[in-house]
Amino acid sequence: MAKSIEKMTPDEILVASKKLFFGGFALLPMLWVYNILYIWPVRNRADLSPRVRHYVLLSGILSVVMFVVFSVWFGIFVNYRLNWGVPGDTLTVVLVKGV
Amino acid sequence: MLSRVAITLAAVCFLASAQDTYDTIYNDIGSLPCVRLLNATGYVGCQSMAAASGVLYRADTLEDINQLANDDGLRNKYTVVIPYWLLSSSNIDILKSSKKLAAILAVVNGTDPAHAISARPTTFVSPDTTCPNCEFGLYANTPNQYQWNPTGSGLLFEQFDFPIYALNTMDTRNTMSYASVMQAANRNRDKGYQDYPLKSLQFHSFMWGAQDTGACLRKGWCTPVGGASVWSTPSTNISYTDEKPIIVVTAAMDSRSLFHDLTLGVESSVAGMVTVLAVAEALSRSTIPLDTMSKHIVYTLFTGEAWGFGGSQRFVQDITSSPIQCEKPPTSGSGCAYPFYSDLEFQRLNPAKIEAILEVGQIAGMGGPGGNPTLYAHVDNIQEAASTTLLNQVVQVGANGSTTIPLPSTGISVQAASSDGVKRGLPPSSSMSFLKSRGNIPTVVLTDFQKQMSALTNHDQDDNWSTPNTVNLIQQAASVISKTAWLQAQGVSNSTAMTPAQTEAIASIQVDAGLVQDLLECLSLNYSCSLVDRYLNVTASSIPPTRLPHYSGTLYSQSQPFPIFAWSFLANMTSVKNLTSPTPRVTGCSSKAATVQCNPKEYCVGDQCIVSLTRYHDAYGVGLAINSNAEYYIKDASKPVWTESTWDPIGLRMFDVTSPDSQIAELMTGLALTLISGGVIWYSRRFLKKTLKED
Numbered sequence: 198m199a200k201s202i203e204k205m206t207p208d209e210i211l212v213a214s215k216k217l218f219f220g221g222f223a224l225l226p227m228l229w230v231y232n233i234l235y236i237w238p239v240r241n242r243a244d245l246s247p248r249v250r251h252y253v254l255l256s257g258i259l260s261v262v263m264f265v266v267f268s269v270w271f272g273i274f275v276n277y278r279l280n281w282g283v284p285g286d287t288l289t290v291v292l293v294k295g296v
Numbered sequence: 297m298l299s300r301v302a303i304t305l306a307a308v309c310f311l312a313s314a315q316d317t318y319d320t321i322y323n324d325i326g327s328l329p330c331v332r333l334l335n336a337t338g339y340v341g342c343q344s345m346a347a348a349s350g351v352l353y354r355a356d357t358l359e360d361i362n363q364l365a366n367d368d369g370l371r372n373k374y375t376v377v378i379p380y381w382l383l384s385s386s387n388i389d390i391l392k393s394s395k396k397l398a399a400i401l402a403v404v405n406g407t408d409p410a411h412a413i414s415a416r417p418t419t420f421v422s423p424d425t426t427c428p429n430c431e432f433g434l435y436a437n438t439p440n441q442y443q444w445n446p447t448g449s450g451l452l453f454e455q456f457d458f459p460i461y462a463l464n465t466m467d468t469r470n471t472m473s474y475a476s477v478m479q480a481a482n483r484n485r486d487k488g489y490q491d492y493p494l495k496s497l498q499f500h501s502f503m504w505g506a507q508d509t510g511a512c513l514r515k516g517w518c519t520p521v522g523g524a525s526v527w528s529t530p531s532t533n534i535s536y537t538d539e540k541p542i543i544v545v546t547a548a549m550d551s552r553s554l555f556h557d558l559t560l561g562v563e564s565s566v567a568g569m570v571t572v573l574a575v576a577e578a579l580s581r582s583t584i585p586l587d588t589m590s591k592h593i594v595y596t597l598f599t600g601e602a603w604g605f606g607g608s609q610r611f612v613q614d615i616t617s618s619p620i621q622c623e624k625p626p627t628s629g630s631g632c633a634y635p636f637y638s639d640l641e642f643q644r645l646n647p648a649k650i651e652a653i654l655e656v657g658q659i660a661g662m663g664g665p666g667g668n669p670t671l672y673a674h675v676d677n678i679q680e681a682a683s684t685t686l687l688n689q690v691v692q693v694g695a696n697g698s699t700t701i702p703l704p705s706t707g708i709s710v711q712a713a714s715s716d717g718v719k720r721g722l723p724p725s726s727s728m729s730f731l732k733s734r735g736n737i738p739t740v741v742l743t744d745f746q747k748q749m750s751a752l753t754n755h756d757q758d759d760n761w762s763t764p765n766t767v768n769l770i771q772q773a774a775s776v777i778s779k780t781a782w783l784q785a786q787g788v789s790n791s792t793a794m795t796p797a798q799t800e801a802i803a804s805i806q807v808d809a810g811l812v813q814d815l816l817e818c819l820s821l822n823y824s825c826s827l828v829d830r831y832l833n834v835t836a837s838s839i840p841p842t843r844l845p846h847y848s849g850t851l852y853s854q855s856q857p858f859p860i861f862a863w864s865f866l867a868n869m870t871s872v873k874n875l876t877s878p879t880p881r882v883t884g885c886s887s888k889a890a891t892v893q894c895n896p897k898e899y900c901v902g903d904q905c906i907v908s909l910t911r912y913h914d915a916y917g918v919g920l921a922i923n924s925n926a927e928y929y930i931k932d933a934s935k936p937v938w939t940e941s942t943w944d945p946i947g948l949r950m951f952d953v954t955s956p957d958s959q960i961a962e963l964m965t966g967l968a969l970t971l972i973s974g975g976v977i978w979y980s981r982r983f984l985k986k987t988l989k990e991d
Contacts, residue, residue, distance in 0.1 A: 279507055283514065292515055294504040295345055 229256035332503035349498035350375035350398025356410035365394035373398035423451035492955035505941030522916030523599035528866035530586035541651035548601035550848035561846035567660035600915035604936025607915030608726035663752030677721035871906035
């Protein structure tokens with residue numbers, strides 16, 4: 198069991214936040230959301246490195262950007278997939294009958 | 297040990313009663329559905345994404361439909377049972393906009409007084425468009441095409457996202473279904489549709505295909521509509537290079553309607569098919585054998601004509617693209633595997649040699665304006681000079697009272713359709729496919745109408761025939777066509793200047809009215825009749841077929857009773873007869889312990905070995921093609937590409953429902969009980985923890 202965030206030293210928190218931030222670039226954008234949620238309880242601790250705040254802020258911005266990108270793609274795909282013919286079928290995982 | 301036995305017994309009893317439980321709840325009903333079909337731009341017909349269920353509601357008149365729409369006391373979804381003649385766009389819109397519609401049951405024939413013949417309106421409305429298949433016909437690119445079916449409602453081309461089924465008392469199973477449904481609907485009505493529990497009907501009608509033919513063929517969710525056309529000729533030695541002209545006698549075999557299991561199509565096409573079969577029989581009596589004449593006679597019966605002239609267009613396309621380079625020969629039988637042809641003998645026909653086309657269109661005399669039955673001869677109005685001689689010959693032959701060319705005394709005259717001065721051109725017909733390829737072929741289409749097609753075109757209910765009118769019309773048309781074809785094939789231009797042998801021969805051509813009646817009865821009322829039995833032994837099957845629908849079906853996916861019968865009949869009529877030394881034909885080839893084997897070049901038809909040039913031809917939309925992997929694809933989307941959607945098993949079942957209010961009350965009670973029990977458990981746990989801790 199990992200230590201709870203309240204019991205971690207500022208260095209350990211910095212390392213965790215850094216790993217979560219750079220891990221998100223490995224096509225894992227959920228890690229950015231998790232970065233915010235994980236660091237949230239200790240965000241105002243006085244002995245925290247200011248770099249942690251930067252990592253969390255950047256993670257937040259990138260999360261919002263990815264959310265917008267995914268929402269837009271979802272809207273386009275769902276509404277226009279049928280009009281794309283063969284590419285639309287290749288992109289679809291489960292072809293729903295009757296539509 | 298005892299408990300194990302008890303448990304096993306209980307399990308067995310439970311399993312055994314699962315079906316009983318189903319039967320106590322549900323009552324399965326036989327069904328005649330409306331299905332979804334697709335074309336190049338979209339789809340038509342009925343689809344139901346989820347199982348639709350609604351309380352049975354009887355609506356016998358338009359007032360009842362309006363009452364359902366306006367009654368605010370009815371808050372459920374309803375399965376509306378209406379007579380077939382109330383099925384129109386506007387009525388369906390009223391029901392849809394009331395937001396109370398789950399599904400529609402249209403009664404085509406029933407014993408209830410509201411569905412009886414006396415309750416039917418006297419005027420019919422054809423569900424087809426105002427000019428059926430004209431977008432694929434000869435005049436498709438001319439402005440202001442003549443509309444041959446001006447009263448057509450276009451119901452066949454609408455899209456419905458709810459199920460529409462038919463009820464028809466045409467056999468035992470369907471009569472029982474009708475009785476169950478009407479009994480349930482009457483009970484509901486007696487309870488005022490308010491006194492729950494009421495009887496409800498659920499439809500399973502899920503169609504896989506969507507969007508259009510291209511998308512659905514790609515995904516393998518639909519099959520092309522079509523079947524097998526039949527062509528036949530007494531000239532068994534016909535070849536592409538024999539330089540002999542060809543006379544074509546043609547008709548359509550299939551029809552369409554909203555409910556494919558009920559397609560009767562007698563006026564729409566079958567009467568024409570019967571005429572061509574009668575012509576073949578009459579001409580086979582000619583004392584001058586047909587295969588000795590200077591011209592060939594070819595009979596063609598096309599399937600898929602209701603779907604953009606699928607059969608005739610494909611036939612014309614194939615004969616004009618001879619010779620065929622077959623890249624992959626078939627694994628068995630005749631034809632070619634790629635490019636796919638089920639038979640290659642059509643290459644013997646030379647389209648440049650077609651010198652006349654005689655077609656029989658709608659000929660049953662039903663659904664018209666009334667009056668004395670008359671036959672009308674239509675010709676093309678773009679290249680009308682080409683058809684003048686043929687038209688005059690047809691009218692002359694049809695004029696009663698000619699002594700050299702006797703006709704049966706039906707009192708039916710033949711007139712040119714333009715006798716009232718208006719040149720309307722050809723009605724939608726198979727000959728258009730030939731004329732699109734070469735426009736100057738003399739062509740005459742014989743029909744029972746002059747100005748507009750029958751109001752029964754592609755109707756489910758009354759696209760039927762009547763005695764003696766239909767039989768007389770067919771007999772007259774067959775006589776006129778057979779004698780005209782004979783005169784054309786002999787090259788006789790002046791019927792008064794015939795040799796005695798010719799006069800005797802043409803007098804020997806008699807159309808058998810009894811045969812016409814038998815054919816009509818077999819093809820529309822009861823397929824297990826003695827005429828069909830002679831060829832196909834239908835009465836020996838476990839469930840002898842009775843009334844068979846005339847929808848062409850989907851390509852190669854089911855047996856095609858009408859083309860098979862047409863093939864057998866035409867093969868018999870056109871088979872080589874040796875009149876000089878009449879030796880009886882070898883019989884016994886179809887007996888179970890086959891006493892006789894026919895030669896390789898012979899066919900066993902009606903228990904006899906015969907030599908005949910009668911072949912099938914694939915019929916499906918000419919815009920579709922088959923690739924080297926035996927898959928269908930669209931080759932040309934501007935041509936007909938009709939396909940039928942695959943569907944999940946269709947089903948109809950009846951059960952009781954309680955009122956929506958009581959269902960909500962049940963749900964609320966259940967939720968409340970859940971919350972209360974959850975609360976009780978939580979509080980008791982806390983209480984017990986406290987008490988036990990104190991101890």
